[in-house]
Amino acid sequence: MLYxxxxxxxxxxxxxxxSAQYWNNLNAENTAALHLMQSWIQNEHIRFDLLTGNDLxxxxxxxxxxxxxxxxxxxxxxxxVRSVQxxxxxxxxxxxxxxxxxxx
Numbered sequence: 320m321l322y323x324x325x326x327x328x329x330x331x332x333x334x335x336x337x338s339a340q341y342w343n344n345l346n347a348e349n350t351a352a353l354h355l356m357q358s359w360i361q362n363e364h365i366r367f368d369l370l371t372g373n374d375l376x377x378x379x380x381x382x383x384x385x386x387x388x389x390x391x392x393x394x395x396x397x398x399x400v401r402s403v404q405x406x407x408x409x410x411x412x413x414x415x416x417x418x419x420x421x422x423x
Contacts (some may be wrong), residue, residue, distance in 0.1 A: 348390070349385070349390055352385055352390050352392060352395075353378060353381055353382060353385065355392060356381045356384075356385065356392070356395060356396075356399075357377070357378070357381060359396060360377075360381070360399075365399065365400075365403060366403055366407070367380070367403075368412075369402075369403050369406040369407060369411060369412065370399070370402060370403065370406070384398055384399055384402075
């Protein structure tokens with residue numbers, strides 16, 4: 320049997336219900352939370368490069384933190400601050416540039 324012959328369950332409707340938390344289909348409340356967090360990061364000069372590694376779009380990373388904190392702004396801010404502090408303390412950017420043999 321080929322994978323194209325398999326009758327996959329259609330879970331699209333369930334996904335769409337939850338998708339108000341994802342980039343392609345944010346509801347108004349979650350869009351406002353995203354914009355609020357983007358402004359806060361800019362105004363507080365948060366070193367967001369430590370969280371993204373400049374590989375991911377800032378909005379995607381912010382949404383990851385918002386979702387993990389159920390879109391609660393205060394908890395999300397605290398989570399981001401803790402993450403940035405830890406990444407600064409271990410110099411994550413320098414560590415990411417090292418080869419595995421240099422670390423082990």
